[in-house]
Amino acid sequence: MLTYEAAKEILEKFGQEHLLKYYDEISDEEKAELLAQIELIDFSVLENLREENCFTAARGKFEPLGAVTIKDIEKNSDKYSESGIDAIKNGKVAAVLLAGGQGTRLGFDKPKGMFNVGVSRELFIFQCLINNLLDVVDKAGAWVPLYIMTSEKNNRDTIDFLEEKNYFGYNKDYVKFFVQDMAPSVDYNGKIYMESRSRISISPNGNGGWFSSLVRAGLLDEIKDNGIEWINVFAVDNVLQRIADPLYVGAVISSGLQSGSKVVSKAGPDERVGVLCLEDGAPSIVEYYEMTEEMRTLIDDKGELAYKYGVILNYLFSVDKLETILNDKLPVHVVEKKIPYMDENGNYIKPEKPNGHKFETLVLDMVHMQDSCLAYEVDRRKEFAPIKNASGVDSVDSARELLKENGIQL
Ligand code: UTP
Numbered sequence: 001m002l003t004y005e006a007a008k009e010i011l012e013k014f015g016q017e018h019l020l021k022y023y024d025e026i027s028d029e030e031k032a033e034l035l036a037q038i039e040l041i042d043f044s045v046l047e048n049l050r051e052e053n054c055f056t057a058a059r060g061k062f063e064p065l066g067a068v069t070i071k072d073i074e075k076n077s078d079k080y081s082e083s084g085i086d087a088i089k090n091g092k093v094a095a096v097l098l099a100g101g102q103g104t105r106l107g108f109d110k111p112k113g114m115f116n117v118g119v120s121r122e123l124f125i126f127q128c129l130i131n132n133l134l135d136v137v138d139k140a141g142a143w144v145p146l147y148i149m150t151s152e153k154n155n156r157d158t159i160d161f162l163e164e165k166n167y168f169g170y171n172k173d174y175v176k177f178f179v180q181d182m183a184p185s186v187d188y189n190g191k192i193y194m195e196s197r198s199r200i201s202i203s204p205n206g207n208g209g210w211f212s213s214l215v216r217a218g219l220l221d222e223i224k225d226n227g228i229e230w231i232n233v234f235a236v237d238n239v240l241q242r243i244a245d246p247l248y249v250g251a252v253i254s255s256g257l258q259s260g261s262k263v264v265s266k267a268g269p270d271e272r273v274g275v276l277c278l279e280d281g282a283p284s285i286v287e288y289y290e291m292t293e294e295m296r297t298l299i300d301d302k303g304e305l306a307y308k309y310g311v312i313l314n315y316l317f318s319v320d321k322l323e324t325i326l327n328d329k330l331p332v333h334v335v336e337k338k339i340p341y342m343d344e345n346g347n348y349i350k351p352e353k354p355n356g357h358k359f360e361t362l363v364l365d366m367v368h369m370q371d372s373c374l375a376y377e378v379d380r381r382k383e384f385a386p387i388k389n390a391s392g393v394d395s396v397d398s399a400r401e402l403l404k405e406n407g408i409q410l
Helices: 004-013 028-040 043-049 070-075 077-089 125-140 155-164 207-216 219-225 246-255 293-297 319-324 396-405
Strands: 062-064 093-098 146-150 175-179 182-184 202-204 230-235 259-265 275-279 282-286 309-318 333-337 356-360 374-377
Touching (some): 004 028, 043 182, 070 077, 070 374, 077 093, 077 125, 077 246, 093 207, 125 246, 146 207, 155 175, 175 207, 175 219, 207 219, 219 319, 230 246, 246 259, 246 309, 246 374, 275 309, 309 319
Parallel strands (some): 093 146, 146 175, 259 374
Antiparallel strands (some): 062 275, 182 202, 230 309, 259 309, 275 282, 333 356
């Protein structure tokens, strides 16, 4: 256990001595908690605040990447479906649900999956996802192992909720949870926020750490022992998300490529979505704010947008490759967020506007670690209904409309 002196030394090195400001005023138990928190925090992430370490500075040469289109998929559907179902039946495919985020934009204070999108009946986000996965289970006649990543902040609520709802009909023997790591949150001057006199403000460190957290939770052995070869990683907020989609799995396996990403055709050049492309010859995702005007509007020889395929956070990775990149460092993104904190008068404040930065690694950066990636096009009106906001774009309202359009009773 860290001593007060050792903690002080670490904090001085990173200019964060204020975290011990109330040390003399708190109880022994709180002192121990605070020191334990300091011991666990990786303060080196703060170095990402320095401009020269800023990730966006260092990008390579981008080129467009084509996709297997909805039409191509229709033409080959029998072949893809057969290969995908075969892999699922043989236990080669698992799914990882990324549910460790805080969903600050939605402003719902429970895990996002507990949000009820129903209108005249209850229909929770977790329920939508499990229903979609159950379609595949029915088709393949086999359960798909489902690993759910939570964070320290929402793990208990998530497990209790799914237990209470009896996993919405899923076989709980095939559901496992693991908890992701946390990172400190800072104000605009790079000073770490406190939540109380004895608690440092920490938040989930982004969805990029999912595989290392899964390994740390001891789940890799079971994955390998069970012969799982492919992992479909997906986000909690897309209620039309097809999970372990046999056609997608089959298409990636048939392509011989190392990974896959579901993509949708961009609604227009200015849609704010990351685009799957090539960067220095390897698959990569360029964020909308990183694209130049020329890239955004470039037209290919078919008269279509060259950078056309937006990602929807649904990736298929091979376990073999994931193991080889386990210790490779992902870039750390510094993101602006609303961070609850304790002000100088000791009041707990929940800000209305962003008030600082969090540090996140992102699963999309794992795509660039792959030798190749199949861009697999899906119909956005059938498979993309993300709930990020309460209203407006990518919201509860827009998701409800799309659910109805897909025949789901609300
Ligand atoms: P978002 O980028 O939408 O982040 O996450 P968020 O934290 O959930 O929401 P906002 O930005 O605060 O409104 C995309 C997916 O990645 C998961 C989320 O749960 C969601 O499924 N995620 C995000 C994690 O699992 N861990 C994280 O640390 C962040």
